Amino acid sequence: MKTETQNPYNANMARRAFLRYAGASTAVAGILAMQSCSKDNSAYEEDGSGGGSSTVDVGSGDTGILNYAYALEQLEAAFYIQVVNSFASDFNSDERALFTDIRDHEVSHREFFKAALGSGAIKGLTPDFSKIDFGSRTAVLNAAKTFEDLGVAAYDGVASKIQNPDYLVIAGKIVSVEARHAAVISNLRSQGSFVDSDQVDGDGLNITLGPTKVVAAANLYLKTKISAKSFNF
Template identity: 50%
Template sequence: MKKTLTQPSEPSDSAMLARVDRRYFLRSAGVAAATGAFILGACTEQDLMSDDTVDLGEGDFGILNYAYALEQLEAAFYTQVMMTPYLNMTDMEKWILTDIRDHEIVHREFFKTALGSKAIKGLTPNFSAIDFADRKSVLGAAKLFEDTGVAAYNGAGKLIKDVNYLLVAGKIVSVEARHASAIADLINPNALEFAGGQINNMGLENAFSPSVILSGVQPFVMDKISGKNLPR
């Protein structure tokens, strides 16, 4: 059902995606890459000490915030990867990982702008379990994040009411799946199991509910994230 909002800063559901300019996102991603401004949420003393829980919200806005949170995590991860490349990273690997980083930044900024004042805050990542100097550690984490992202979009699709949002989610998940395949190939080149074990016996990608996904990614985020009000 459409919402009627009186505040000009909070557009209606149907108007949210219409205001998103593709050129803006490509341009903002380029600026971010040049300035380093895309680092996920500055880690301040207040952030670390806060017991506040980030509530994703409800309805389609909640699902968009759910996707926004995941894209924040991925963008921050690949940003760190390219700021501190692991030992003996090849030119091909740099090209692939840089490309993925730029995609994730565009995805993150898309959701941030589409949500407007309803967007959750910038989250603070916790990558202490990842050794960014080690190729195996970095690519293992990349595989986890990409596989998780694909399963998250697949699982959330049925919860989206607005077909415009569903269309965008379908386009983004196809890109995330390409990322997952590229990472799997870097880990195990020319393997017969190119999908990294993420295809079930029905020939379909995994699909997990938000509660499962949020539980899995929580160790990588300092903020407490709650999806209790998300549609089920």
């Protein structure tokens, strides 16, 4: 009797569908993003507000936490925009579709925080991706893992400090999508690695990072540096 093997293409398509449905959980973010973004390439360019090389403090309280998340989402969105605009030649068609879906999610997240913060939002940040070889699939996947793992650990590290329960609910919805991204990216790097020990501890809980470590890691990829010195924790 012939044993059937899993079609890798079908497995990849299942992951792509998984990401699409994950994006639906951030419905609020999507609605706000649709009001300010179209689906053409120009909609995914940086917002042009400039950043330069100055340092921006995210502020304190819930506004500071939202700006902290907004800064990380700006970084992720800018990264995926560049990936999609100049795919490495060794990405296959389904991987390109996956990265396009992730880009759309990250842009929605960025636009959600920008709209939610209104006049309290920090300015647009200028990324520095000079350390990343966008012509290499391996380099892009490694960078994507860095950004996704950092984002999940950062959200988990400040969630307990959020005072407004509505903000906490939205943060929970967004970080759940970021965790899905992290799992998919990790699996693309190495099959079956979606729950690697470098991100999940022995109790099955995601590893968290405090603002000091997160800011230091994010600033490696930012011309406009961020600071969380105003956080009182």
